Amino acid sequence: MTINEYNKCVDLYSDNVYRFAMKSVRDEDTANDLVQDTFMRLWQHVDKINLETAKPYLFKIANNLMIDLYRKNKFMDSNPIDSEKYSYVHEYTDLKEQLDKALDNLAQIQKTVIMLRDYEDYSYEEIGQITGLSESQVKVYIYRARKNLKDYLIESRIEL
């Protein structure tokens, strides 16, 4: 990959990686650091990566960095949805806000795969390559994630 191609990757994908990181860690500084580190890794391996494979590579790196982060910071461990916690949620009526909250309640792996699926429109196979999961595992996680999101939306009594 040339410098120009690398810079093109920055233009094309830095926002995507940032959104992915931001939605995952919910902290602007941490998300910024993740993006910086992710692209730094790309730059370090710029001779081995081509423009076509750069995007999944970036997400793979970002995902690995986030996993490291979760391991270091137990407070960031995601909790499965607990319907007991929903009682206060009905105050929110905005679907997007609700979805964000629902997303935060997903187990981290579910959150990761569904974000890659919906935000980036990746196939199960591609998500598997990024996360190191099998295609069927990806599918199961996505299905469970959707069920959990659906349950959350219903429990939160949002206007459907």
Next chain:
Amino acid sequence: MINRLNYEIWFLDFSEGNLNNEDKKQLFAFLDSNPDLKHELESFEIFKLENENTVFSLKDNLKKIIAIDMVEGLDEFEVLAIKKVEGEISQNEIEVLDHLVEISDSRKKELDAFEKTKLFSDEKLNFAHRESLKKRSGIVRLIYNYSASIAAAVLIIIFFTSIFNTGEDGNDKSIVSESKDEKSIPNSALASNDLIKPDIVQDEIAKNLENSIVFQNKLRNSDLNSPAIVISSGTVKNNSENQNEITAGSRIAINLKTLNSEPTTIGKRPMMHYIDYSAGKNPDIAINDNSSIVKALTPKEFFIKTVKNKLNMEDNDYSSLNTMDVVSAAVDKSKIASLDFSKNETDNSREFAFNIGSLSFSRKWTRE
């Protein structure tokens, strides 16, 4: 017991093979005593339908054939609803799903909820530092790569400049950074330096404390291949005792292949001035104006020139770079830079440490 009132039931049971041997004996005995009913029993047998092998050829049309890959914890409706959201649902499955929704109001609500689980990227959420990720050639690239480090470096330079320019009276003295008070320094003065190691430097400063503000200067690491850095700023002159004296402000340059250094003073405060004497010469502190006189460089010039030498940049036009450029270059060369600050409430001391690569430069002081 069979009789003329219930014989039809017995006949029916007989024709369907439901009578045991004892019952059959009763039935036959009854027929012997009632022969008029034998014909009726035969008619039962005539109307017995034979099992046919006819099959309903459209059976498959009635079935809702869907090969659902079930997911543990999800029922068929949920799997189909998610398949729809995922865009993987077949026409057959749509029909089944529609039916399941049709017969249950709660499922309609659930399906609506499923369809709302599709996440949409927030296009307003953009990475604000995109330009900082881009790579450029040469020094410009380095600046962009390490803008945060540069900022830290600049801050630390400003910090040290500030504290080193606080005079005895406690008032800040402005930095005289460029050529206003510039004096010539004889080569001999610059060349006659003893090798002073960091711990000796600290001792020298400690011995000469005359102020309430204590500065300790130490090089915590003697990686001599690290790039040089000037921490402070000022103008050098040669005093009456043939010492290099900084009259206003100070300059501190560190790293250095040989760790040669020379003491200088600001007023009564002893300071140390480190310079790099590569190859036994003094190329970093002065430029030969002629064969015998060297011109003292401003800290900026010194710093730039030193770093350029470290980077093996042949170009001697140090004026083409600014301090940020060279800090960036230095940081790039050693790959990592950081700034540490710590406070010790016990002895009221403060310490800043600026680290470039394996080289660490720190200032510790105590306000009494």
